[in-house]
Amino acid sequence: MGYLLAQRGGRRVLATKDGGRVVFDVDLRKNVLVVEGRVVKLREAPAEVVMAALEEEVHGRNELSPDVQYGTLLDFHKRLGHLN
Numbered sequence: 001m002g003y004l005l006a007q008r009g010g011r012r013v014l015a016t017k018d019g020g021r022v023v024f025d026v027d028l029r030k031n032v033l034v035v036e037g038r039v040v041k042l043r044e045a046p047a048e049v050v051m052a053a054l055e056e057e058v059h060g061r062n063e064l065s066p067d068v069q070y071g072t073l074l075d076f077h078k079r080l081g082h083l084n
Contacts, residue, residue: 002016002017003015003016003017003023004017005026005033008022011025012025012026012027012028013025013026014026014035024037
């Protein structure tokens with residue numbers, strides 16, 4: 001998968017090469033690509049989700065996965081290919 005600059009509905013966009021989803025709209029101003037982004041607040045705080053998972057673990061309603069992996073954050077990034 002990759003991305004390319006394309007025209008969709010009269011707009012310049014960054015979209016997936018396979019013709020799928022649009023990542024974001026872009027504009028060209030004085031030979032510079034400009035992206036206008038927005039931050040969208042989540043409706044549910046992530047802390048509540050974490051608390052729900054911990055509550056299930058405390059009350060024994062959740063079996064532990066045998067696929068537990070141990071390591072540092074750096075190890076996980078290297079394993080997933082985020083760092084070269």
